[in-house]
Amino acid sequence: MSHIRMFKNPVLIKVKSEKAIDDKEAVQSIRTYLKSGATEALPQKKLDNLKKLQRFLSRSNKFNPDSVNNKRKCDELDEKEINQVKKRKINKNDTESKRSKKRRKS
Numbered sequence: 001m002s003h004i005r006m007f008k009n010p011v012l013i014k015v016k017s018e019k020a021i022d023d024k025e026a027v028q029s030i031r032t033y034l035k036s037g038a039t040e041a042l043p044q045k046k047l048d049n050l051k052k053l054q055r056f057l058s059r060s061n062k063f064n065p066d067s068v069n070n071k072r073k074c075d076e077l078d079e080k081e082i083n084q085v086k087k088r089k090i091n092k093n094d095t096e097s098k099r100s101k102k103r104r105k106s
Contacts, residue, residue, distance in 0.1 A: 023057045030054045 030050055033039065039047055 027054055027057045030057075 030053065034047075034050060034054070039050075042050075
C-alpha cells in the first residue's frame with residue numbers, strides 16, 4: 001500500500017512501503033506540485049528552493065523535468081542516425097579530397 005508523506009518543503013512524494021524513492025520519482029512529484037495551484041501560498045524563497053532541488057535532482061539523475069526538453073528514446077535514435085550520416089559524409093569528403101590531391105600531383 002502506498003501513502004503520501006509531507007516533507008519540510010511542502011512537496012508531496014509518493015512512497016511505496018517505506019522504501020526510499022529514487023530521484024526520478026522525486027523530480028516528477030516536485031514538477032507535479034509546482035504545476036498545481038498550491039504553490040501560490042508559498043513564499044518565494046521556498047518556491048526557489050523547490051526549483052533548485054528539482055534542478056539538482058535532474059542533473060544528478062540526468063533526467064530533464066521539462067517535457068519540452070525531455071528527449072524520448074526515438075529522438076535519441078534519430079540523433080544517432082543523423083550523427084552516423086554526418087560521419088559518413090565527412091569520411092566521403094575526406095576520401096574525395098585525397099583523390100583530388102592525387103590528381104593534382106599527377
